[in-house]
Amino acid sequence: MKQWLAERGVHYLFLLFSAVLGVAVAVVSVWADGAQGADKRQWALIAGVSAFGVVLITHFEKRLVEKGKKRAEDRAIRAEAGMAQLYTTTLRPLSDKIKALAEFYATAAPLPSMLPAQTVADLDDMRKDILDQVLAGAVDLTAPPMGPSYLPRARCSFYLYDAATGGFTLEASFPGYRPPRTVIDPVGAAHMKNEILGGGGKTFRIDGEQVTRSYLIPEGTGYEAVIAVPVIHGTQEIGVLSVDAPRFADFIDPHVTLMESLARILAASYALK
Numbered sequence: 001m002k003q004w005l006a007e008r009g010v011h012y013l014f015l016l017f018s019a020v021l022g023v024a025v026a027v028v029s030v031w032a033d034g035a036q037g038a039d040k041r042q043w044a045l046i047a048g049v050s051a052f053g054v055v056l057i058t059h060f061e062k063r064l065v066e067k068g069k070k071r072a073e074d075r076a077i078r079a080e081a082g083m084a085q086l087y088t089t090t091l092r093p094l095s096d097k098i099k100a101l102a103e104f105y106a107t108a109a110p111l112p113s114m115l116p117a118q119t120v121a122d123l124d125d126m127r128k129d130i131l132d133q134v135l136a137g138a139v140d141l142t143a144p145p146m147g148p149s150y151l152p153r154a155r156c157s158f159y160l161y162d163a164a165t166g167g168f169t170l171e172a173s174f175p176g177y178r179p180p181r182t183v184i185d186p187v188g189a190a191h192m193k194n195e196i197l198g199g200g201g202k203t204f205r206i207d208g209e210q211v212t213r214s215y216l217i218p219e220g221t222g223y224e225a226v227i228a229v230p231v232i233h234g235t236q237e238i239g240v241l242s243v244d245a246p247r248f249a250d251f252i253d254p255h256v257t258l259m260e261s262l263a264r265i266l267a268a269s270y271a272l273k
Contacts, residue, residue: 084254087261095261095268102268103234111272123273128172130269131158134262135174138243141258142227143250151175154250155223156243158266159184161197163237168192171239178222180244188215192228197237201230203256208248216242225251229263233271241266 115123135156143154152175159168168184184192191214196204206214206226216226223244231238241263245251 084257087254087257091261092257095264099233099264099268099271102271106233106271106273127269127273131172131266132174134158134241134266135172138241138259138262139174142243142255143245154243154245155180156241158231158239158241159192160239161193161237166190166193168240180221180242191215192240196228196240197230197232201232201237203230203260204228205251205256206248207251217244222246224248227251227256227259229256229259231263231267231270233267238267238270 135158138156139152139154143152145152155173155175155178157173157180158171160171161168167186167189170180170182173179181188196202204214204216204226205211205228206217206224208225214226216228217223221244223246225245225248226242228240228242231241241259243255243259
């Protein structure tokens with residue numbers, strides 16, 4: 001509250017001065033209309049000074065707004081640069097090491113083919129918890145909620161790939177009130193397999209410039225931007241992690257690094273299966 005008053009106090013002070021001077025111009029003009037000679041010139045001078053004050057205050061207010069916008073842009077640029085550095089120098093190397101450790105462990109000490117039912121259930125619960133945090137984290141870190149509703153604007157989904165059938169099914173999605181397709185049809189499955197999972201995996205992005213449309217975003221869903229990344233453990237193609245946003249501008253280049261890092265963390269959890 002104090003910060004809001006500090007930022008808006010000057011604005012409202014200028015607005016008050018401008019209103020007072022505007023009223024003064026109107027009142028003085030009425031008085032000057034009935035005056036004569038020196039009195040008329042005096043009232044006219046006062047009206048002119050008041051009008052000039054209104055113009056001056058309007059100019060200062062405009063300059064203040066422009067400086068505020070410039071500060072906001074500078075903060076946004078610094079925040080984006082800091083986020084890019086954080087994702088590139090911290091999150092990506094860490095997710096790579098976690099994925100490599102999980103793959104090494106899965107290869108060196110694979111789980112027995114027969115596990116107690118409780119152990120299987122515990123592993124599934126832990127894996128689901130990681131998946132839920134990955135989905136929610138992707139939404140919060142790409143297109144965070146905005147007022148007045150403060151509902152999540154992005155949507156993140158994970159599709160499991162079935163190598164036997166070549167199909168994809170929805171494993172989980174966040175938020176739950178606007179879910180995507182539960183099953184991908186053959187045309188979409190071919191798109192996801194060939195353009196995302198195929199060839200060792202590659203990131204697919206609808207950015208509005210190089211790529212403007214895709215099967216991943218049907219018309220009328222309220223989303224237009226996509227970052228879809230492969231989830232792969234060794235040579236095993238596990239699935240596709242996809243985040244959607246309402247506008248192309250919601251996604252920036254560091255978000256690609258973020259999604260790729262989250263996909264590696266997800267792959268590590270599926271390696272221990």
